[in-house]
Amino acid sequence: MHHSYIDKYARHNSPLHRLDARTKIISSILFVVLIAVTPSPGSVFLTVGASIPLFLCFIGRIPISYLLIRSLIIIPFAGFAALSYAFSSSSDDILWQWGPLRLSSEGMSNALILLLRSWIAVSAMILLVNTTPFDSLLKGMRRLKVPALFIMLLSFFYRFLYLLWDEVERMQRARNMRYYGGYWKRQVGIMGSMISSLFLRSFQRAEMVQFAMIARGWNGEIKLLPAFPLQRRDLMVLLSMIICLVGLWLLRTF
Structure with missing residues (x-):
């Protein structure tokens, strides 16, 4: 699926990109x-x-x-x-x-x-x-001594933002194939079901990631090369x- 990434031009080469x-x-x-x-x-x-x-x-x-x-x-x-x-x-x-x-x-x-x-x-x-x-x-x-917890949250946000958006697009396609019309009350009910389903899928994915990280020895510390x-x-x-x-x-x- 195509996404418009928030850092679309981050991999370009320019005097600004080459700075630390x-x-x-x-x-x-x-x-x-x-x-x-x-x-x-x-x-x-x-x-x-x-x-x-x-x-x-x-x-x-x-x-x-x-x-x-x-x-x-x-x-x-x-x-x-x-x-x-x-x-x-x-x-x-x-x-x-x-x-x-x-x-x-x-x-x-x-x-x-x-x-x-x-x-x-x-x-x-x-x-x-x-x-x-x-x-x-x-x-x-x-x-620059920003707390590791904040860095970790940003990292997860960036990695899973587009995965969740893929889930939303798949749910929208399924909804459209089953006809998304009728009265507004029916549409509101469908939207509520989609939101609850997205929450459950996100929670399930988060649990799977947590178990995988624990199995690989994750202790909450981000390893970096010497600065x-x-x-x-x-x-x-x-x-x-x-x-x-x-x-x-x-x-x-x-």
């Missing part, structure tokens, strides 16, 4: 934290911050259209928060009002800033995943990224 995973993880986290915690950012700050993921797409040879489409996933989540920001301002500059609902220019500005912050953060994470193979990403996180020190190239890139972030922070009021 630890360098990219640290740089991405620092960038996202700067974007998220900077109070009252100016338009220049947000414009430069939004242009960085687009520029890195060019360096990493990742289609900008892919980044834009993937980043749309944040809209349903950030959109609700942005709506509350838009209607919660106490400014007197009212653009629209209906009963107790008041839409002001300050509220609109806060909502747009929230949406742009969210988009920049999600775009940075999409770039990280698509310039670093997932196994290298997990190893880099472990060498190599960062190369000079990675250190220079990391230092350059920190300098760029400091410069971006100085633009926060513009």
Whole structure:
């Protein structure tokens, strides 16, 4: 079955792909934290911050259209928060009002800033995943002292996400071959049966994996080769990224 993998471009060859995973993880986290915690950012700050993921797409040879489409996933989540920001301002500059609902220019500005912050953060994470193979990403996180339990959960999530999606597609084909129509009550009943069946199959698969791991001597510890020190190239890139972030922070009021 065909899947659109979350790390579709991770195996490509580019200057970004050749960097150490630890360098990219640290740089991405620092960038996202700067974007998220900077109070009252100016338009220049947000414009430069939004242009960085687009520029890195060019360096990493990742289609900008892919980044834009993937980043749309944040809209349903950030959109609700942005709506509350838009209607919660106490400014007197009212653009629209209906009963107790008041839409002001300050509220609109806060909502747009929230949406742009969210988009920049999600775009940075999409770039990280698509310039670093997932196994290298997990190893880099472990060498940065991320808890082993969290690494293991991420590893299982990545491995079994597509297996579960295969199960869903098989169930959908079986449902369609048996005619999925009729009244909405019947359709809801069928969907409920599919969800419960998927849960039982997932639980059964998890038990089988657990027994197989125990039989092979799994003790919960992830074995890694000794960590190599960062190369000079990675250190220079990391230092350059920190300098760029400091410069971006100085633009926060513009």
